[in-house]
Amino acid sequence: MLDILGYAAFFLTTALTYGLICLGLNIQWGMTGLFNVGVAGFVAIGAYVSALLTAQPAAGRLTGPEFPILLGWLAGAAAAGLAAALVGAVTLRLRADYLAITTFGIAVTIQLVALNAQHLTGGPFGIAFIPRPFAGLASQPALFDGAHLLLTGAVLLAVFWAIERLARSPWGRVLRAIREDEAAAASLGKSPRLYRLQAFALGGAVMGLAGAMQAHFIGFIAPDNYVSSLTFLVWAMLVVGGSGNNKGAVLGAVLVWGLWSASGYLAGLLLPPDLQARGAALQIVGIGLMLALILLLRPRGVLGEQKVVSRHIGPADEA
Amino acid sequence: MNLEYIADGLLLGATIGLGAIGLTLTYSILRFANFTQGDLMSWGAYLTLTLAGAIAGALSGEVLPLGPFSFGWPILLASLIAMGLTGLLALLLDQLLFRRLRRHGSAIVMVIASFGASMALRSLLEFIYTPQPLYFTQNLQIARRLGFGVRMTPDQLAVLGLTAILVLGLHLLLTRSHIGRAMRAAAENPALAEITGIDVAQVVRITWLIGGALACAAGVMIGLTVQIRPYMGFDLLLPLFAAAILGGIGSIPGAMLGGLVVGLAESLGVLVVGAEYRAAISFAVLILLLLFRPTGLFGSRD
Numbered sequence: 001m002l003d004i005l006g007y008a009a010f011f012l013t014t015a016l017t018y019g020l021i022c023l024g025l026n027i028q029w030g031m032t033g034l035f036n037v038g039v040a041g042f043v044a045i046g047a048y049v050s051a052l053l054t055a056q057p058a059a060g061r062l063t064g065p066e067f068p069i070l071l072g073w074l075a076g077a078a079a080a081g082l083a084a085a086l087v088g089a090v091t092l093r094l095r096a097d098y099l100a101i102t103t104f105g106i107a108v109t110i111q112l113v114a115l116n117a118q119h120l121t122g123g124p125f126g127i128a129f130i131p132r133p134f135a136g137l138a139s140q141p142a143l144f145d146g147a148h149l150l151l152t153g154a155v156l157l158a159v160f161w162a163i164e165r166l167a168r169s170p171w172g173r174v175l176r177a178i179r180e181d182e183a184a185a186a187s188l189g190k191s192p193r194l195y196r197l198q199a200f201a202l203g204g205a206v207m208g209l210a211g212a213m214q215a216h217f218i219g220f221i222a223p224d225n226y227v228s229s230l231t232f233l234v235w236a237m238l239v240v241g242g243s244g245n246n247k248g249a250v251l252g253a254v255l256v257w258g259l260w261s262a263s264g265y266l267a268g269l270l271l272p273p274d275l276q277a278r279g280a281a282l283q284i285v286g287i288g289l290m291l292a293l294i295l296l297l298r299p300r301g302v303l304g305e306q307k308v309v310s311r312h313i314g315p316a317d318e319a
Numbered sequence: 320m321n322l323e324y325i326a327d328g329l330l331l332g333a334t335i336g337l338g339a340i341g342l343t344l345t346y347s348i349l350r351f352a353n354f355t356q357g358d359l360m361s362w363g364a365y366l367t368l369t370l371a372g373a374i375a376g377a378l379s380g381e382v383l384p385l386g387p388f389s390f391g392w393p394i395l396l397a398s399l400i401a402m403g404l405t406g407l408l409a410l411l412l413d414q415l416l417f418r419r420l421r422r423h424g425s426a427i428v429m430v431i432a433s434f435g436a437s438m439a440l441r442s443l444l445e446f447i448y449t450p451q452p453l454y455f456t457q458n459l460q461i462a463r464r465l466g467f468g469v470r471m472t473p474d475q476l477a478v479l480g481l482t483a484i485l486v487l488g489l490h491l492l493l494t495r496s497h498i499g500r501a502m503r504a505a506a507e508n509p510a511l512a513e514i515t516g517i518d519v520a521q522v523v524r525i526t527w528l529i530g531g532a533l534a535c536a537a538g539v540m541i542g543l544t545v546q547i548r549p550y551m552g553f554d555l556l557l558p559l560f561a562a563a564i565l566g567g568i569g570s571i572p573g574a575m576l577g578g579l580v581v582g583l584a585e586s587l588g589v590l591v592v593g594a595e596y597r598a599a600i601s602f603a604v605l606i607l608l609l610l611f612r613p614t615g616l617f618g619s620r621d
Contacts (some may be wrong), residue, residue: 090610100430116596117594
């Protein structure tokens with residue numbers, strides 16, 4: 001029984017860290033209409049920066065300052081936000097799909113650095129022994145996983161609340177105005193480029209925070225974790241849940257992660273060992289089909305966009 | 320300075336250019352960044368490999384390589400059929416996915432869809448063929464001296480020659496034929512083209528067919544000179560985009576020249592940053608381009 005509870009906590013914690021990435025992507029895409037194909041890159045920045053700043057010294061790798069975990073998380077988020085701001089500064093003045101291509105490029109480059117800058121990142125072997133929160137509970141797995149779930153849930157709730165507040169603030173309204181009609185917003189004196197840049201950096205920072213939390217939750221990171229299939233999975237989550245809706249982002253993350261884990265479990269159960277690797281490929285094909293079907297049949301996702309006007313008025317349909 | 324690197328860069332650039340032409344065509348006529356272009360290259364290479372195997376199997380005899388090349392006529396025949404099949408595959412993707420989204424979606428939703436389709440296409444190859452690299456032939460080729468310190472294998476020379484023929488043929492098709500003029504009109508202004516009686520749906524179909532066929536040709540050439548992997552095309556996607564934007568979206572000669580520039584930058588850049596960072600070089604080219612000349616070197620349109 002305790003085992004099952006422990007696994008459930010482990011599963012939910014992982015799903016919620018994906019939910020956090022989705023919230024970051026939702027700031028960029030759902031609220032602002034910016035297409036980011038480099039999600040994996042920003043998650044990787046958060047994970048690596050936090051891991052390097054907090055990990056114990058290891059042979060063959062630069063020694064970090066061994067900061068406390070919380071400081072590592074904040075630094076990871078800040079670094080990913082800064083990277084997003086830099087990318088945004090170069091591309092946001094250009095046509096929308098150039099941003100897609102550039103973010104794709106930055107993710108490839110970051111993965112390449114993680115793989116090859118051996119002295120900094122540990123190269124293909126990654127970084128192990130990243131300090132985990134509640135390490136004192138490690139001897140009682142169920143308690144340990146439960147504590148992690150509570151912590152991740154609390155961070156997710158805090159970020160969720162902050163984003164909801166932002167969406168209802170004047171700042172959030174300007175973002176949606178720019179997304180819907182850029183010329184009209186610009187004519188009111190709002191600089192579309194500046195607002196987009198802020199939203200893109202903020203989304204990147206949330207992704208970085210999620211990456212840092214994942215790294216410390218598992219205790220080990222490697223370049224292979226941050227490939228295009230991560231970006232793909234996060235996009236599938238947001239589209240399934242309903243872009244523009246923060247609840248949808250989290251719901252989509254839990255749903256798609258559940259499907260992903262269940263199909264992986266089934267493949268492990270049903271396929272002979274020599275076909276296991278192929279099963280993983282088939283899983284991705286399945287998620288791709290699902291993404292295509294949702295885009296075709298229910299482009300609003302499960303929940304659809306939440307109409308938000310102002311915190312003083314409340315939801316638009318009641319006003 | 321060793322001319323060898325320049326020859327390598329030109330060879331790589333020729334295949335990047337071929338892929339980029341398909342990309343620039345779909346970009347200018349369908350108006351979205353098509354992330355599946357790289358995976359169509361991989362599909363073309365695998366289709367050719369499978370067909371060539373089937374042809375050789377049907378003959379049940381050893382087919383001698385053609386002249387100095389490592390490959391025999393079954394691979395040539397197979398690649399011609401596979402070019403058509405890859406074109407049909409691109410058309411099928413359009414019918415099932417992109418055409419429906421075009422009707423009621425924005426361009427960026429199509430980019431999302433193409434990103435998802437790209438992942439699925441690539442994983443399907445991984446499922447069928449496993450990630451293990453494959454080769455068209457096991458024959459080894461000896462590089463020949465061409466003077467000035469440049470050495471190339473006959474296969475590599477064949478790749479350069481075939482690329483030149485394909486690009487020239489396509490250029491003539493687009494500038495001299497009726498369908499070519501229709502395609503350029505649709506790229507310029509689809510609504511106006513429709514009014515003048517051009518069948519824009521037909522133009523879109525032809526664009527996918529040509530884009531897919533060129534992707535297949537580029538994939539086969541990489542298969543001949545490097546190897547065949549499910550990720551071979553996807554790994555080239557960034558150079559493809561860099562080449563298409565460098566040449567100015569919609570320009571065929573531009574995409575080819577852009578491909579050559581990116582190929583040269585990669586093979587010369589390796590001397591500076593090391594081979595392990597090769598894939599980042601085209602990203603650097605792309606960033607410089609977007610900073611200083613976002614319309615491309617040869618493009619005029621935004």
